Amino acid sequence: MNTCKLPAPVDDSDGDHRWMSIHKRFVSESREKDADVVFVGDSIVQALQHTEVWNELFAPLHCLNFGIHRDKIENVLWRIQNGELDNVKPKVIVLHVGTNNHANTPEEITEGILEIISTIRERHHDVYIVVPTLLPRGQHPNKLRERMAQVNELLKSKLVNLPKVELVVIDKGFVQSDGTISHHDMHDYLLLTNAGSRKAFEPVHELLLQLLSEGEPEKDLTPSE
Amino acid sequence: MNPCVIPKLSEDYDGDERKLSMHKRFVQQARTCESEILFIGDSIIEQLQFSTLWLEKISALHCINFGIGGDRVENVLWRIQNGELDFNVKLKAVVLFVGTNNTDCTPHEIFEGILEIVKEIKQRLGNVFVILPTLLPRGQYPNPYRERNEHVNTFLIDKFCNEANADEHTQNVHVVEIHHNIVQNDQTISHHIMHDYLHLTNSGYLKVFGPVYDKLCTLLNK
Numbered sequence A: 001m002n003t004c005k006l007p008a009p010v011d012d013s014d015g016d017h018r019w020m021s022i023h024k025r026f027v028s029e030s031r032e033k034d035a036d037v038v039f040v041g042d043s044i045v046q047a048l049q050h051t052e053v054w055n056e057l058f059a060p061l062h063c064l065n066f067g068i069h070r071d072k073i074e075n076v077l078w079r080i081q082n083g084e085l086d087n088v089k090p091k092v093i094v095l096h097v098g099t100n101n102h103a104n105t106p107e108e109i110t111e112g113i114l115e116i117i118s119t120i121r122e123r124h125h126d127v128y129i130v131v132p133t134l135l136p137r138g139q140h141p142n143k144l145r146e147r148m149a150q151v152n153e154l155l156k157s158k159l160v161n162l163p164k165v166e167l168v169v170i171d172k173g174f175v176q177s178d179g180t181i182s183h184h185d186m187h188d189y190l191l192l193t194n195a196g197s198r199k200a201f202e203p204v205h206e207l208l209l210q211l212l213s214e215g216e217p218e219k220d221l222t223p224s225e
Numbered sequence B: 001m002n003p004c005v006i007p008k009l010s011e012d013y014d015g016d017e018r019k020l021s022m023h024k025r026f027v028q029q030a031r032t033c034e035s036e037i038l039f040i041g042d043s044i045i046e047q048l049q050f051s052t053l054w055l056e057k058i059s060a061l062h063c064i065n066f067g068i069g070g071d072r073v074e075n076v077l078w079r080i081q082n083g084e085l086d087f088n089v090k091l092k093a094v095v096l097f098v099g100t101n102n103t104d105c106t107p108h109e110i111f112e113g114i115l116e117i118v119k120e121i122k123q124r125l126g127n128v129f130v131i132l133p134t135l136l137p138r139g140q141y142p143n144p145y146r147e148r149n150e151h152v153n154t155f156l157i158d159k160f161c162n163e164a165n166a167d168e169h170t171q172n173v174h175v176v177e178i179h180h181n182i183v184q185n186d187q188t189i190s191h192h193i194m195h196d197y198l199h200l201t202n203s204g205y206l207k208v209f210g211p212v213y214d215k216l217c218t219l220l221n222k
């Protein structure tokens, strides 16, 4: 059974229920604000909101950020099925999740992402769905990096035929020639610094500008590589 | 046995050894940097370095940041026993903030763990100033984690601020009470101060860690 495809809230029975508080806030923000772009996903998305790059490049585009630290695919799936995107009419939804699904295979992660995409599509028939590739992680080469790379390869072949779904390659330029990742790009070898955010998310910003400026939906967008 | 006083390398749950990479980087930085003040602890310390307060004020005091997200008391204890306090330059102050991730420990265990770290710091660095900001409340609504952190603070204040409990470990240790005025009248915490009801926003850092900066300035006559 692919656990990525089973929508699930984060279990926090004895804790501080922060995850549910955040989810509920996102639902109410989606009612209160008219956003042209909604980012949804994991820690990478959440952390982006606290960078200069967000203030400079994304905030002016009227973006909402529904990122939650450590979220897995099944958690994002649950959030979307429970109202986070029901009261917004964005032109673009940016989806980035999968790096926290440590127990899943690349195939399962890819299928999980496809499941989220179809869940979004049921609710927003015409929205553009932008999927930045998963980033490498860890200072030195490791199995998770390999898994992320495999997911990215699978996504390339699976997303190419989906209408209005755009894969953006953001994972290049982080692994240096000696195989390491610098803390100047990822301060904890997972989350992006300002410089790292710029490197990864400038291509996303460029695509958003292009998509938002369109009067008519474009028929043939070459994937930005 | 109290798990907080048993030094422990952070678990590599993910499988990419990121925390060990960070620790090794910190050991290297300790040997080579010119910093006089060390901030050490968990994600709340780690993320402080990306705040305006840090960039515009704290960093000017020649500070270095050894925060690691998710770290527990016993992880920080392990780190300082394994090279992160081996500075080339003599440190003037250490700001220690850890404990909120020990969610399965009792308040007294957490307090004892923090005390153990303080002892270790003093043993290695002599009569350096140690600043202990109190643990912060968390969660949008009242919950057991908030109570636990509040309880740890009671122990910290009693140990380090009560003259009757003064001993060789309490000398030059300053508790800075930063946990007040975060919970609102209706008992909730706003996402404007803690974006995920745990980590501080940029303006949250200014408000909450501002007094830590002030304390450093006072102690170091800056």
Ligand SMILES: [Ca+2]
Pocket: A030, A031, A032, A033, A034, A035, A087, A088, A089
């Ligand atoms: Ca709306």
